[in-house]
Amino acid sequence: MISKYELRPVSTTSADIEVLEYGHVESQTDAYGIVRLPDGEEGNVLLHQVEASEDAFLADFTHRGRIRPPLDFVGNRLVMTIPRMGFDPESGLMVPAPWVITSDRELFPLSPKELTERGIYSRIPFEDVLVDPRYSGEAVKGFLDGSWKGDLLETFHIVRETLKSHIDLRDHRQYDFLTAWVVGTYMFEGFHSYPYVHFNGPKAVGKTTALETLAQICFNGELTPDISPAAHVRLVQSNSGTLCVDESEKFQRRSLAGERAILLSAYKKGGKVLRSVNRGGRWRHKHFEVYAPRAFASQAGFEDVMASRTVKILMSRTTRILIPIDQTEAQAVRDSCFLSALTYAPMIRDVYMQMGDPSGIVPFAGREYELFRPIFAIATATEDPSVVAAVTEFAIDFHKGQLADFSESSPEHAYLSFLSEAISDDGEYRGDVLLTQFNEYVSDHDIELPKSLTPKSQGELLAHLGLADRTKKKRTADRKARLYSFTREKIISVARAYHVNISK
Known part of the structure; x- marks a missing residue:
């Protein structure tokens, strides 16, 4: 059956650099033995850590893993940061400090030295890590000693x-x-x-x-x-x-x-x-x-x-009475x-x-x-x-x-549906005729688009769909309309990618 929208074609080397680590941010030693800190964020974090660290240490981190301590994976091992209460000598108070718990039942304080010993380092400064008590002490202790496990x-x-x-x-x-x-x-x-x-x-x-x-x-x-x-x-x-x-x-x-x-x-x-x-x-x-x-x-x-x-x-x-969840x-x-x-x-x-x-x-x-x-x-x-x-x-x-x-609101879906009905022969088609027929198609099918297509936006849409090359524009002999070259095979291929039902 021939569609009412069907159209016909128009006739026509640098030196080796050793990667090192101080704390948890990479530094580099060049061929002359001069330590060079990275520019920007990593260098700043490094300087801050050096100032805050009691024991400076140097380690090769070329092949070590970077983690985001609150939650991450090291290989296939889950690591998570939880708080543990500890004495703060400056304030004289017991305060929560970040510790790392792993899926293989290891617990250690979040510090550059502890991470370095395990071949990992943090992608963020330690003082930026926030920890709140979210889990009971019984759950943490039970997991660590093996008496509790998840189901x-x-x-x-x-x-x-x-x-x-x-x-x-x-x-x-x-x-x-x-x-x-x-x-x-x-x-x-x-x-x-x-x-x-x-x-x-x-x-x-x-x-x-x-x-x-x-x-x-x-x-x-x-x-x-x-x-x-x-x-x-x-x-x-x-x-x-x-x-x-x-x-x-x-x-x-x-x-x-x-x-x-x-x-x-x-x-x-x-x-x-x-x-x-x-x-x-x-x-x-x-x-x-x-x-x-x-x-x-x-x-x-x-x-x-x-x-x-x-x-x-x-x-x-709903008529249901929904009670807010309580802390317990x-x-x-x-x-x-x-x-x-x-x-x-x-x-x-x-x-x-x-x-x-x-x-x-x-x-x-x-x-x-x-x-x-x-x-x-x-x-x-x-x-x-x-x-x-x-x-x-x-x-x-x-x-x-x-x-x-x-399909109800997408210009892409609507235009591809139109083309699948309107174009059955390979060839060149006038842009103004395409636009007129498309607008009629939209009206007949009661399609609600965000905004109407213009000659310019039609060209942009076809380029976006890969059906037109905007660098190779061709116009009609009277220069009044753009010509678009289509193949039925290409239209069907793009339409299927957009889940458009294809007209036979």
């Missing part, structure tokens, strides 16, 4: 029942997803990326209560209804915590582009932002690591770029997650690494699969088929919903 499936059930008690969700499978997400915050550094969670709905549906619950039970959870970009980046680098951001509509405003810029890169391991810091009266550039779990709550939805990094959970009003319950949940992370994180990371290919797991790939991949790994590690099925079904349905949302 992942039991932890999964504990977290899920806690979520059910304090958050009302439409779909029972959302509890399974959110449970795996909470558990994953205790080992997120073992994954290449970690999805944001977005509680979305009108007023008085429990969005803030949901964030309050997550802040209490997630790894180093912080409820931050109002936080500046500077505080945001410093907090994440200092405690690798789970940020729970209420009233996140503000990230849509142009005046708050700084926060938005952070969030666009912070879902992925290695994400950093550049900030200026004052050190000794001099302003210098410094990179801050921003990768960490985040949960948001808002009435408005996110625009496409943010939404592509987020798993949205729609919420509606929250402590028990955190202890269970803490023990399960130290017991199972290495195995879960192995499972995650083996799940690089989505084939046979879900019918989608790319960024969307990367976001769900940690959740699949945790669900698989529980060895409970019902958990795996619930999480997988939720992910597939979420993917279908994303495609539906995308």
